[in-house]
Amino acid sequence: MKLSGNWTGYGAAVAATAAGTLAGWVISPRFxxxxxxxxxxxxxxxxxxxxxxGPAVLTSIASVAAFDVLFxxxxxxxxxxxxxxxxxxxxxxVVGLLISGLMDRVRRQAAERATLEITSETExxxxxxxASISHDLRTPLAVMAGAxxxxxxxxxxxxxxxxxxxxxxxxxxxxDMSDHVASVLQMARLETGAIELERDWAAxxxxxASVLDRLRERLAAHRVLLDLPGDLPLVRxxxxxxxxxxxxxxxxxxxxxxxxxxxxxxARQEDGQIVVSVEDFGPGLPDGxxxxxxxxxxxxxxxxxxxxxxxxxxxxxAIVRLHGGRVWAERVPGGGAALRFTLPLEETPPVPREADx
Amino acid sequence: xxxxxPNVLLVEDDPDIRRFLxxxxxxxxxxxxxxxxxxxAAIDAGTHKPDLAIVDLGLPDFDGVELIRRIREWSPxxxxxxxxxxxxxxxIEALDAGADDYVTKPFAVGELLARLRVVLRHxxxxxxxxxxxxxxxxxxxxxxxxxxxxxxxxxxxxxxxxLLACLAKHLGMVVTHRQLxxxxxxxxxxxxxxxxxxxxxxxxxxxxxxxMRPRHLITETGVGYRLxxxx
Numbered sequence: 185m186k187l188s189g190n191w192t193g194y195g196a197a198v199a200a201t202a203a204g205t206l207a208g209w210v211i212s213p214r215f216x217x218x219x220x221x222x223x224x225x226x227x228x229x230x231x232x233x234x235x236x237x238g239p240a241v242l243t244s245i246a247s248v249a250a251f252d253v254l255f256x257x258x259x260x261x262x263x264x265x266x267x268x269x270x271x272x273x274x275x276x277x278v279v280g281l282l283i284s285g286l287m288d289r290v291r292r293q294a295a296e297r298a299t300l301e302i303t304s305e306t307e308x309x310x311x312x313x314x315a316s317i318s319h320d321l322r323t324p325l326a327v328m329a330g331a332x333x334x335x336x337x338x339x340x341x342x343x344x345x346x347x348x349x350x351x352x353x354x355x356x357x358x359x360d361m362s363d364h365v366a367s368v369l370q371m372a373r374l375e376t377g378a379i380e381l382e383r384d385w386a387a388x389x390x391x392x393a394s395v396l397d398r399l400r401e402r403l404a405a406h407r408v409l410l411d412l413p414g415d416l417p418l419v420r421x422x423x424x425x426x427x428x429x430x431x432x433x434x435x436x437x438x439x440x441x442x443x444x445x446x447x448x449x450x451a452r453q454e455d456g457q458i459v460v461s462v463e464d465f466g467p468g469l470p471d472g473x474x475x476x477x478x479x480x481x482x483x484x485x486x487x488x489x490x491x492x493x494x495x496x497x498x499x500x501x502a503i504v505r506l507h508g509g510r511v512w513a514e515r516v517p518g519g520g521a522a523l524r525f526t527l528p529l530e531e532t533p534p535v536p537r538e539a540d541x
Numbered sequence: 542x543x544x545x546x547p548n549v550l551l552v553e554d555d556p557d558i559r560r561f562l563x564x565x566x567x568x569x570x571x572x573x574x575x576x577x578x579x580x581x582a583a584i585d586a587g588t589h590k591p592d593l594a595i596v597d598l599g600l601p602d603f604d605g606v607e608l609i610r611r612i613r614e615w616s617p618x619x620x621x622x623x624x625x626x627x628x629x630x631x632x633i634e635a636l637d638a639g640a641d642d643y644v645t646k647p648f649a650v651g652e653l654l655a656r657l658r659v660v661l662r663h664x665x666x667x668x669x670x671x672x673x674x675x676x677x678x679x680x681x682x683x684x685x686x687x688x689x690x691x692x693x694x695x696x697x698x699x700x701x702x703x704l705l706a707c708l709a710k711h712l713g714m715v716v717t718h719r720q721l722x723x724x725x726x727x728x729x730x731x732x733x734x735x736x737x738x739x740x741x742x743x744x745x746x747x748x749x750x751x752x753m754r755p756r757h758l759i760t761e762t763g764v765g766y767r768l769x770x771x772x
Contacts, residue, residue, distance in 0.1 A: 355649060362647045366626055385735035387742060389753055390760040397759075410753050418738055424629065424763035535739050538698045 193231070193239035200227040201246040205254060212255055220255050221272050224248070228276045232283035240280035248273035312480070312494070320364050324357035331357075367495050370428070371480070374502040379425075381506050385532065386423035388416055388451050388458065395430050402435060405443035411450040419458055420530045421507045429503040429511075432496035433462040433523050440521075441466025457509070457526045465520040474513040500525070546572040547661060550591035552582040552608065553623065554600055562595070565650045571657075579603020586612050593661060595653075596640070597623045598631050606634045613639035619660035621653070633717055633764055642714045643764075659713035674709055674770040676757045679748045683709055688748070695747050700725060704740050705748075708758070708768035717765040741766060 204227035208220035224247035232240035252269055253259070331350040339347055373379050389412050396408060419426070430449075437447045441464045448463045469477070478501040480494065497511075504511045504525040511525035549571045553559050559575055566573045574589045576582035579600040586594060594612065598605035609620055622643040624632040632643050641660045644653050674681040679690040683706055688695040697705065703725045708716055722731045730736065741760075745752040759767040 358647060359649075369627070385738055387738040390738070390741070391762065393754055394760045394762045396754065412753060418735055422763070427762045532735055533733075535736050538700055 193235035194242055196235055197231050197239040197242040197246065200231045200243055201250055203227060204247055205250050208251070208255060217255050221251060224251050225276055225279060228280045229283055232280045233287055235284070236288065237281060237284040240284040241277065244273065244276040244280045247276060321361060324361045327357045328354050367499060371495050371499050371502070374499065374506070379506070381425075382422055383420050384423065385418045386421055386426060387418055388412065388426075388460065391423055391427045391430060392449055392451075395427055395434060398427075398431060399434055399438070402438050403447070406438055406441070407444070407446045409446055409448040411448060413451070413453070416451055416458070417453060417529060418532045419527045421527060425503045425506070426527070429500040429525065430460065430462070432500040433525075436496055436523065437462050437464040437466070437521070440464070453529070457528050459524055459526050461522050461524040463516060463520065463522040465516070468519045469513055469515055469521045474515075477513050478511060497523075546570055547592040548572050548574065548589060549657075550574050550576065550582065550585055550589060550594040552576045552579065552594060552600065552605075553597040554578060555597075558597075561650070562653075565654070569654060579605065579608045582608055583611055586616070586618075591618060592664070593619045593621070593657065595621050595623060595657075596635075598628050598635060599625060604631075606631055606638050609635055609638045609640050617664075619664050621656050621660060623648075629763060633719075636715065636717045636764070637719055641711070656714075663712065663714065674712070674768075676748055676770060677750050681705065681709070681748075690748065697744075697747065701740060701744055701747070704737075705744060705768075708766060709770075712768055712770060715761050715765050715767045719765075721765065737766070 201224075204224045207223045211223065212220055227247055228240060228243045231243040248269065251272070256269060331354045335342075335347060335350050335354075342350075392410065392412060396403065434447065434449070441447065445465045447465075448461075450461045450463065452459045452461075478497045480498040501511050504527070508528045509526040511523070514522040514524065516522050547570075549566055551559060551562055551566070551573055553562065553575075554577050556577070559577070563573050563575065574585055574591060576585045579602050582594075582596070582600075583603075585591075596605050596608060600608070605622065609622075612618065612620065620640045622632060622635045622640045623646055624635070624643055625646050632645075636643065641663070642656045644656055672682065672684050674683070679688065679695065681688050686702060688697055688702075704721065707721055707724045718734050718737055719731045721737055722733060725740075726733065726736055741758060742752070745755050745758050749755045749757060757769050759769055761767055
C-alpha cells in the first residue's frame with residue numbers, strides 16, 4: 185500500500201474522532217453517555233470501511249481516549265477505574281478490525297477482477313485463434329471426409345478422372361490444413377520465445393528463389409519480377425525463418441491482388457541494413473493504422489474469406505523482430521501496397537582466394 | 542526367375558501411414574518389409590537384406606538417427622528419412638549420419654517415389670557416379686574436368702569444380718552444408734557456410750540459364766544443396 189494512502193487514512197482517523205467528539209458533545213446533555221459511545225463506534229465503522237486496518241485501530245484508541253477524558257465522569261481526567269469502558273474499547277477495536285479486514289478482502293477481489301480485465305485481451309486473441317482454427321480446419325475436414333468416403337463407397341463406379349479429382353482434393357485440403365496447423369504452432373513458438381535464433385550466413389537471392397519455388401502454384405496467376413542487385417551482401421540469420429517471413433509476405437500479396445497483376449520482390453542495401461520489399465499493384469491497403477496489419481487476426485473476416493490464417497503477417501513481424509529488423513507497410517501511389525522489412529548487416533568474413541584465377 | 546522387385550524396409554510406427562505406404566509401394570512394384578519399431582528395424586535390416594530403407598524419425602522406442610548410424614556401420618543401402626516439420630535438427634543429423642535424402646511430412650507419395658528412384662539409381666550406378674551431366678544448356682564432363690555452356694568452354698576454379706563434383710556424386714540427392722564444407726574445404730571449415738553461399742552463386746552464374754531462378758543447383762533452405770541434372 186502506498187504511504188500517501190496511509191497518511192490519508194490516519195488523517196481521516198483523527199478527523200472522524202474529532203467529528204465523533206463534536207457529535208457526542210452535542211447529544212451528551214440529553215442522552216445517556218452510552219449513546220455517545222455509539223457515536224464513536226460509528227466513527228470507527230466509517231474509518232474501517234473507507235480505510236485500512238491501521239487507521240481503524242487508531243480511531244478506536246483515539247475514540248476511547250476522547251470518550252473517557254471528555255464524557256466519563258470525572259471529566260477532564262484519564263482514569264479508567266471503571267472496567268466497562270475497557271469493554272467499550274475492546275468492542276470498538278474488534279468492530280474496527282473486523283470491518284477493515286472485510287473491506288481489505290473486498291478490495292483485493294476488486295483488484296483481481298481488474299487484472300482479469302487486462303488478461304481479457306489475451307482471451308480475445310485466444311478465442312479468435314479458436315474461431316480461426318475451427319473454421320479453417322472444419323471446412324477442409326468436411327471436404328476430406330466427403331471426398332474420401334465417396335471414393336471408398338462408390339469409387340469403382342466412377343470414371344478415372346472423377347476418382348483422381350476427388351483424391352487430389354483430399355490431398356490439397358490436407359496440405360493446406362497442415363500449413364495452417366504449422367503456422368499456428370510457429371506463432372505459438374515465436375511468442376513463447378521457444379525458438380532460439382540459430383544464425384548462419386544466408387544469401388537472399390537463394391531464399392527468394394526457394395520461396396518462389398515453394399509458391400509456384402499460388403503465384404502462377406501473377407507476374408513476379410525480381411529486383412535483386414548482384415552485389416547484395418550475405419545476411420546473418422536463420423535462412424529457414426527468413427524464408428518463412430518472405431513466403432508470408434508473398435502469399436499475402438497473391439491473396440489480395442487480382443490475377444494477372446505484377447508482384448515485385450526487391451532487395452537493397454541501405455544504411456547498414458538490407459531492405460527487402462514485396463510490392464504489389466492490387467487494390468491497396470485498408471484505411472487506418474497500417475501497423476495493425478501485422479497484429480494477429482486483425483482483419484479476421486477478410487483473411488478467412490481469402491483462405492489465410494490471419495497469422496501470416498504477425499509471424500513475419502515476429503521473425504523479423506527476432507532478427508533485429510523491423511517490418512512495415514506503405515501505400516504505393518496509384519494503388520497497390522509495399523510491405524518491407526529490414527535485416528541488419530554484418531560484415532561477411534573473408535573467403536580465402538584461390539591461387540587459380 | 543527370382544524376385545527382382547526391390548526390397549524396401551519401411552520403418553514407421555504409425556499403422557495408417559504404413560498402410561498407405563505399403564499400398565503405394567506394392568503398386569509401384571516394390572516388395573515391402575514393415576517394422577513398427579526401431580528395435581525391430583535394427584534386426585530386420587540385417588535379416589531381410591533390404592535394397593533400401595525408409596525411416597521415420599519419430600519412432601517411440603528408438604532414435605531414428607541412431608538407427609541410421611547402426612545401419613551405416615555395416616551397410617551402404619540407400620536410406621530415406623521421413624521427418625515432421627518440427628524435427629528440422631534431427632533431419633540434418635540423420636543426413637549427416639548417412640541418410641541419403643528426406644521427405645517432410647505431410648508429403649505427396651509422388652515426391653517419395655521420385656526420391657526412391659533417385660537413390661536406387663544412384664546405388665546401382667555405384668560410387669563412380671555418372672561421368673557426364675547435362676543441364677539445360679551446359680554439359681559437365683567430370684572425368685575430363687571439362688565444362689561447356691552453349692558450345693563454349695566454361696572455366697571453373699578448382700574449388701568450384703570440387704563443389705560441383707561433390708554435388709554430382711549425390712546427383713538428385715540433398716547434400717548438407719556440413720558434408721559439402723568438409724569435403725570441399727576440409728573438416729576445419731564445416732561451419733563456414735558463407736564459403737558455400739559465395740561459391741554456389743558463382744557456380745550458378747556459370748551454369749544456370751537464369752541464376753536468380755536456378756533449376757539445377759537447388760537450395761534446400763537450412764539443410765544444404767541438391768544438384769538436379771536433365772535426364
